[in-house]
Every structure is written in C-alpha cells, then in structure tokens.
Amino acid sequence: EDPLAVRIVNEMNAIFGTHPGFRATHAKGAVYDGSFTPAPDAARLSRAPQFQAPLPLLVRFSDGSGNPMIPDGAPAARPHGMALRFVTPDGQPNDIVANALDDFPVGNGEDFLAFLHAVANSRPGMASPTPLERFLASHPAAQRVVQTPKPAPRSFATQPYFGVNAFWMVGADGTRRAFRYAIEPVAGRDVLEASAAAAAPPDYLFAELDQRLAAGPAMFTLVAQMAAEGDPTHDATLRWPADRPRVALGTISIRARRADSDAQQRALNFDPTNVVEGIALSDDPLLPLRREAYGVSIARRQ
Ligand code: HEM
Numbered sequence: 001e002d003p004l005a006v007r008i009v010n011e012m013n014a015i016f017g018t019h020p021g022f023r024a025t026h027a028k029g030a031v032y033d034g035s036f037t038p039a040p041d042a043a044r045l046s047r048a049p050q051f052q053a054p055l056p057l058l059v060r061f062s063d064g065s066g067n068p069m070i071p072d073g074a075p076a077a078r079p080h081g082m083a084l085r086f087v088t089p090d091g092q093p094n095d096i097v098a099n100a101l102d103d104f105p106v107g108n109g110e111d112f113l114a115f116l117h118a119v120a121n122s123r124p125g126m127a128s129p130t131p132l133e134r135f136l137a138s139h140p141a142a143q144r145v146v147q148t149p150k151p152a153p154r155s156f157a158t159q160p161y162f163g164v165n166a167f168w169m170v171g172a173d174g175t176r177r178a179f180r181y182a183i184e185p186v187a188g189r190d191v192l193e194a195s196a197a198a199a200a201p202p203d204y205l206f207a208e209l210d211q212r213l214a215a216g217p218a219m220f221t222l223v224a225q226m227a228a229e230g231d232p233t234h235d236a237t238l239r240w241p242a243d244r245p246r247v248a249l250g251t252i253s254i255r256a257r258r259a260d261s262d263a264q265q266r267a268l269n270f271d272p273t274n275v276v277e278g279i280a281l282s283d284d285p286l287l288p289l290r291r292e293a294y295g296v297s298i299a300r301r302q
Contacts, residue, residue, distance in 0.1 A: 004109045005292035009300070011116035016066025021266065024297040026081045028070055029062030030206055031264040032213075032257050036086060036222070038250040045177065045224070046169035048278030050086040050094060051249065058085040059254055060265060061156045061209065064099065072205040073197035078150040080205070082161040082183060083270035084252070095274040096181050096222075097290075098161035101150065105142035107235035109289040115142055141237035152197035155208050157218035157254070158190035165272060165290075166233035166282040169224065178227035178282060180240070183252065186219035206257075213256050220252040233282040269298045 002010070012024040019027055034057040042051035049055065063070050063077035070077045079101040086094045106112045115135055122132035129137070136143040153159035163181030170176055192200065201207065212218055226245045232238045258264050273281060273291040281287050 003292065004113060005289060005296050008109065008113050008116060008289075008293050009296045011113060011120050012066050012297075014120040015116065019066065019068050021301055022068045023062075023066065023301060024293075025066045026062035026064055026083075027066050027068040028072075028077075029060045029081070029265055030209075030257055031261040031268065032059045032061070032209075032254050033057070034059050034084075034217070034252060034254040036250055036252055039248045041247060042249045043172065045171050045247065045249070046278040047172050048094060048169075048276050049088045049090075050276075051278065055089075056087040057252065057254075058087060058264070058268065059083070059252075060268065060270065061205070063205075069202075071200075071202035073152050073192070073200040073202075075150070078152065080153065080156065080159060080161075082156070085268070085270060085274075086276075088276060092276050093274045094276045094279060095270045095272060096163055096183070097270050097272045098163045098181060098183055100153065100159050100161055101145070101148065102160075102162040102164070102182070103141075103145050103148060103239065104164050104236040104286070105145040106139065107141065107237040108285050111139065111142075112286075112289070115139070151191035151194070152200070153205070154190040154192055155187070155212060155218075156205050157209065157212055157220075158185050158187050160184050160189060163272070164236050165284045165287050166227065166236075167275070168280040168282060170278050170280060176280070178231065178233050179224040179247075180227075182223040182225060182246070184221045184223055186221060186251075210257060213254065218254040220254075222249045222252055223247065224249055234284055236284060236286055266302065269294065271295075 037054045038051045060083045062081040064079045065076045079099040083097045118131040118135035122130035161183040
C-alpha cells in the first residue's frame with residue numbers, strides 16, 4: 001500500500017482533477033515581494049533571525065482549491081491561503097503556511113485521508129447519508145469546520161490567516177513557549193456578501209491586490225497566540241481559549257507581485273516544517289505529514 005501522504009495527494013487529485021504543473025491544492029496563486037520588521041518584544045521570545053532584524057519576505061497568496069482555474073469568489077476557493085518565507089541571511093528558509101480559517105477538520109492523517117475520501121465520493125443528489133454526511137456525523141471538529149461561515153474576502157489584504165498547527169518558540173534565555181501563528185490584516189477584516197462574491201470577476205482578488213499595491217504596501221501583523229501551561233499542542237482541532245494572550249511578533253509589508261511570479265510559484269516549495277533555530281515543531285502529527293504530502297505534490301508538479 002502507498003504511504004499515507006501519497007494516498008492523501010491522490011484523494012486531492014480525485015476531488016480537484018489532476019492539473020500538471022500545479023499544486024495538488026491551493027493551485028491558483030501568485031508570488032509577491034515583501035519584508036518583515038520584528039516587534040521589539042519578539043527577540044526575547046525567539047532567537048530566530050527573523051525576530052532580531054528586518055528581513056526580506058517571499059509571499060504567496062492562493063485560492064484553496066486544486067483547480068487552477070477556480071474563480072476567486074467561488075465557495076470552493078475558500079479557505080484562501082497565505083504562505084510566506086523569511087529570507088534569512090544564511091539562506092535557510094523559515095516558512096509559515098496559513099489558511100483563512102482558524103480551525104482544521106481533523107487532528108491526524110488517517111482522519112484527513114478518510115475526510116478527503118468521503119468528499120471525493122459524495123455528490124449532490126446522492127441518497128442520504130452520503131459518505132461525507134457519515135464522516136461528519138462521527139467527527140465533530142469536521143462538522144464544526146464545514147458549518148463555520150466562510151465569507152469571501154473583499155481583498156487578500158482584508159483577510160486574517162492562521163497557522164493552525166502549534167509550534168514552540170525558543171527564547172534568548174532558552175525558555176520554550178508553545179504558540180500558534182495568526183496573520184492579521186492592518187486594514188481590518190472586510191468580506192463580500194455571497195451574491196457579490198458570486199458575481200465578482202474570476203480573478204478579482206489578484207487584480208485587487210495589484211491595484212492596492214500600486215498605491216502602497218499591504219500590511220499585516222504577525223501574531224503569536226500563546227498557549228497556557230497544559231494547553232494541547234498535539235491536535236489542531238483542540239482550539240485554545242480565546243483569552244490566551246496574543247503577542248505581536250512584527251509587521252509584514254507586501255510590496256509588489258513579482259514579475260517572475262509564475263516561474264517562482266512553480267519553483268517555490270513552502271513547507272510549515274521549514275523552521276530555523278529559535279522555532280521548533282510541536283508534537284502535532286499533521287506537521288510531519290504535511291512535510292511528506294507537500295513533498296509528494298512538489299515532486300509531481302515540478
Ligand atoms: C495533514 C494536513 C495537510 C495536508 C496533507 C496538506 C496538503 C497540502 C499539499 C499537498 C499542498 C501542495 C503543496 C505544493 O505542491 O507545494 C498544500 C498546500 C498548501 N496548504 Fe496544506 N495540507 C494540510 C494542512 C494544511 C493546513 C493546516 C494549512 C493552513 C493552516 C494548509 C495550508 C496550505 C496552503 C496555504 C498551501 C499553499 C502553499 C503555497 O502557497 O505554496 N494546509 N497542502
């Protein structure tokens with residue numbers, strides 16, 4: 001039998017079709033140049049280079065489907081994605097790969113495969129219960145994610161993004177703290193009515209961002225939601241209480257779409273397990289699985 005990561009990417013291909021040269025999911029995207037300026041507090045929390053001094057960033061915004069022709073306003077384009085790479089002085093990448101949803105349907109790879117398999121095998125008009133309905137009935141976190149409203153953003157720059165999986169920060173004094181990333185738009189959250197999203201031009205999000213950047217950078221605050229002692233890090237479906245402190249780690253500034261965006265996005269391999277000294281992976285099993293599955297998709301598309 002094929003490894004789990006291969007079977008997962010196969011199910012993604014079954015859902016979205018195979019599109020040579022494109023990612024198995026988040027297929028439609030573009031790559032931007034930007035920079036990161038750490039907040040004064042960040043250096044104490046993590047000794048990673050991105051929290052010591054300003055660094056260049058590579059950023060990719062994407063629609064959350066494996067279909068590269070998906071209209072930006074289609075429900076299947078949600079959640080949208082934001083992936084970023086700190087370009088560190090020694091060239092070792094630290095990536096953050098985030099979705100426009102502060103949640104995930106499953107906490108382990110077997111359940112993710114079963115979820116994708118159920119989606120791939122359910123069709124509108126099928127007799128109830130469909131495979132998806134059966135999966136949701138026995139997986140409350142997936143039910144919660146499916147029921148969460150996911151309005152289309154007005155702009156990639158008016159949408160918050162979330163890292164979902166927990167990491168550790170290792171401070172200058174060696175102290176380890178568990179956290180999750182959030183990326184908050186400085187312009188504030190702004191969404192479209194369902195009817196406006198359905199009527200929007202197919203590339204409205206990418207066109208809007210070009211227009212916005214012509215007038216000035218798009219800004220976000222990189223935030224860490226800090227765990228309290230004992231908060232679970234091993235299961236992305238176990239959300240931490242909303243009152244956990246949110247610490248600003250710095251400012252993301254997005255300058256312009258790269259002229260070589262198409263070539264860049266083919267070559268780029270964002271991976272949430274690309275971390276540098278000062279950031280460490282948690283015990284969340286989705287992290288090593290993501291590394292493997294992204295690797296499978298990268299090998300197929302490159
Ligand atoms: C077990 C869980 C997951 C699996 C198996 C998975 C799988 C994949 C795969 C195969 C790709 C394409 C990689 C490539 O060709 O470069 C991808 C891309 C992506 N995933 Fe995941 N994913 C998982 C969880 C997540 C989570 C939790 C998030 C967000 C919090 C996320 C956000 C994204 C984004 C934004 C991209 C596009 C990255 C880019 O712009 O290059 N994924 N995922």
